[in-house]
Amino acid sequence: MRSSKKKKALVLIGFALFFCFGNFLMNLALVEPSYMGVHYRILEEEGPFDLITIGTSHGQSGIVPAKVEEESGLKMMNLCVAGEYLQDSYYMLRHALKYQKPKAIYYELDFTYWLTEPNYQSNTIMREMPWSFNKLEYFFVQMGHQDFRAVFFPWMYTRDVLKNMPVLKNYVYLKIQKEYRDKQPEGLYEKGCYDHGYIMGCTVPNEEKEAYCPRQWEADKTKMAEHIQGMREYLEKIIALCRENGIEFKIFVTPIPEETYQKDLANQKAVDAYMKEMAKEYGVPYYNLNYLKRDLLPLTGSEFQDWEGHLGGLAPRFSQLFGKLIRDQQNGTFQESDYLDPYKWEK
Numbered sequence: 001m002r003s004s005k006k007k008k009a010l011v012l013i014g015f016a017l018f019f020c021f022g023n024f025l026m027n028l029a030l031v032e033p034s035y036m037g038v039h040y041r042i043l044e045e046e047g048p049f050d051l052i053t054i055g056t057s058h059g060q061s062g063i064v065p066a067k068v069e070e071e072s073g074l075k076m077m078n079l080c081v082a083g084e085y086l087q088d089s090y091y092m093l094r095h096a097l098k099y100q101k102p103k104a105i106y107y108e109l110d111f112t113y114w115l116t117e118p119n120y121q122s123n124t125i126m127r128e129m130p131w132s133f134n135k136l137e138y139f140f141v142q143m144g145h146q147d148f149r150a151v152f153f154p155w156m157y158t159r160d161v162l163k164n165m166p167v168l169k170n171y172v173y174l175k176i177q178k179e180y181r182d183k184q185p186e187g188l189y190e191k192g193c194y195d196h197g198y199i200m201g202c203t204v205p206n207e208e209k210e211a212y213c214p215r216q217w218e219a220d221k222t223k224m225a226e227h228i229q230g231m232r233e234y235l236e237k238i239i240a241l242c243r244e245n246g247i248e249f250k251i252f253v254t255p256i257p258e259e260t261y262q263k264d265l266a267n268q269k270a271v272d273a274y275m276k277e278m279a280k281e282y283g284v285p286y287y288n289l290n291y292l293k294r295d296l297l298p299l300t301g302s303e304f305q306d307w308e309g310h311l312g313g314l315a316p317r318f319s320q321l322f323g324k325l326i327r328d329q330q331n332g333t334f335q336e337s338d339y340l341d342p343y344k345w346e347k
Contacts, residue, residue: 028172030161034127035199044099044130047077049102050074050104051074051077051105051106052105052106053079053106053107057110061199061311063078064316065078065196065319071324074103077196084122087145093105093238095129101247106251112214112215115227116227118145120154201310204304204306209304209307210307211307214308217270221274235278239282253272253275256299257300257304268290269345287336291344292344321339
């Protein structure tokens with residue numbers, strides 16, 4: 001009897017190990033290589049960083065730390081990530097603050113994330129984070145908000161790569177390289193394409209840009225009320241975390257092409273009014289850089305990567321201007337009228 005039970009137990013253990021190993025191999029082959037491990041290594045080993053940005057792909061492809069540092073004299077880490085929601089930002093910041101003591105946190109706000117639910121992509125931020133009680137809490141938060149398959153079996157959402165064998169081979173080859181395993185950016189990017197969280201984009205001719213239809217705030221905010229409330233709760237947590245640590249917290253919006261903004265003017269103004277009022281309620285600064293004075297930076301579509309607002313080839317020049325703005329803020333010489341024109345869209 002005991003022998004029979006022992007065999008059953010060994011079979012179950014063997015099956016569990018085989019299952020876990022199979023899942024590991026599927027993730028290795030089918031899940032796109034991630035740069036998040038690089039971010040976490042840099043936070044732990046480099047710095048100290050005076051500035052940290054959090055936010056979305058607009059910040060990831062638009063904020064070049066080296067250019068900001070040139071103008072501000074402050075060292076920056078860009079933690080903006082495509083697919084990053086505020087709950088992700090919160091746990092990333094809690095992890096970052098174990099190693100860094102920045103002067104200021106800048107939140108790049110893309111309102112479309114306030115009108116869409118997180119998907120499996122945001123789990124990459126959690127998966128790559130080193131284990132700690134912070135990650136454990138983060139894990140259960142993700143579990144509670146998403147389909148469990150997205151957390152445990154991410155390959156299920158990227159299995160279409162099986163149809164593209166060259167890409168699949170490249171995924172596996174890259175992941176077994178020492179540079180990738182050591183979380184060095186050279187294992188993921190060509191020289192000059194990565195800078196402390198920034199990932200270089202390019203400028204795309206207007207005729208090659210895909211059409212873009214912005215989400216409509218007034219039309220969607222009621223049906224997304226629960227999600228918006230959740231975003232606000234995590235924003236409050238981030239603000240409280242910054243205040244507890246004596247860190248300045250500021251909200252900013254990266255500019256989109258003037259053509260996109262003009263075509264979507266009523267919607268953009270409605271979003272701006274809501275976010276401005278929210279920032280006022282929380283007592284934090286808010287800067288919508290769509291109101292940048294026209295003589296400071298060209299914001300026509302031809303300068304951008306797409307109509308949605310990824311800065312592409314414009315990112316270095318934008319980052320230099322952003323660095324000047326930060327320098328003035330840190331020096332106490334910032335005048336909003338030097339950078340923003342509140343009547344820009346009335347002219």
